[in-house]
Amino acid sequence: MFHTFMNVISLWALPVIIILILTVGLFKKVPLYETFTDGAKDGFHVAVNIIPYLVAIIVAISMLRASGIIEIASQILAPALNLFNVPADTIPVMIVRSLSGSAALGVFSDIAHTLGPDDYATKLAAIMVGSSETTFYVLAVYFGSVKISKLRYALIVGLIADFIGIVAAISVCNLMF
């Protein structure tokens, strides 16, 4: 019931927003076409502006993933996390989810397909992936678009929040499943 309701919202959200914006614009006598193209011409600049920042972040993270260190870190962390009822398979998800969204989804799919729907690891990984956003990517894109290189406390806050998210996911999953 809730799911269908949310599906309807997801499906209709965009069309409704677009119709609303255009209709109000027309009603207020805003020159729609001119205004649209005037706003849209910045799209290219923004995308080009973020390239250097994306290259820095994505290359560094690609290198890290290729080096095999994530697997090593997972092995080191496994015994400690075992005490909190955390399956070893989910550890790479925790490490990778702040670094790369596609990688986190990839690791999660892998767990889901190999361990199956009834495994605790599948549920925990699902919650961890579903409740997170790729912190490094967001930082690169948002700050890159306005050419900011001094992030001050933004990264620390993002990473602490990610850590809290992992702890919360483990606790909630323990309570529920």
Add this chain to the structure above:
Amino acid sequence: MNYIFYFLIVISIIAGAINGKLTDVVNAILSGAELSVKVAFSLIGIMAFWLGMMKIAEKSGVIEIIAKIIKPVTKRLFNEIPEDSPAIGDIAMNFSANAIGLANAATPIGLKAMEELQKLNKDKKSASNAMCMLLAMNTAGFQLIPATVIAVLIGIGYKNPTEIIAPTLLVTSITFLSAVTLSKIFEKFWEPQKEND
């Protein structure tokens, strides 16, 4: 950021050498650089579309109305930003788009908000408190329905994939609230921005 950048790359090379994966690490430079450009270019079209739409919304006063509605919240979170700044409306739209899972719309609108915040920024090279708050809201990844995760679960024959929604929502809310609270706390203790231009 300087140390993290250095650390990520040097650690990767050393670990790659130890693991005998040095070729993979070197190849990752090329593939990563290529991927970055692909990601950036894939944003151009959708970016242009939403920036165009947002311009219409701004001129017709829609953004202003949204900004007024959420004023009680934004006044506390973004106390350095004047109430009539278009950034406030953009931030509200960015949050709503994220919450209902419209990442394609959320990013361009969020970047427009960043641009507005940059206009008000004292030091154009460093992140203002308001920017850090917007980033905290976005890196926390607040989302009502984890659509992609559910799709994967359906794909493996998970009997009741919607049972994942409630715990995920609880976790994402905890993360979001911690991020916003942390951002407010750090704002008080972190060295303030230097004034220059």
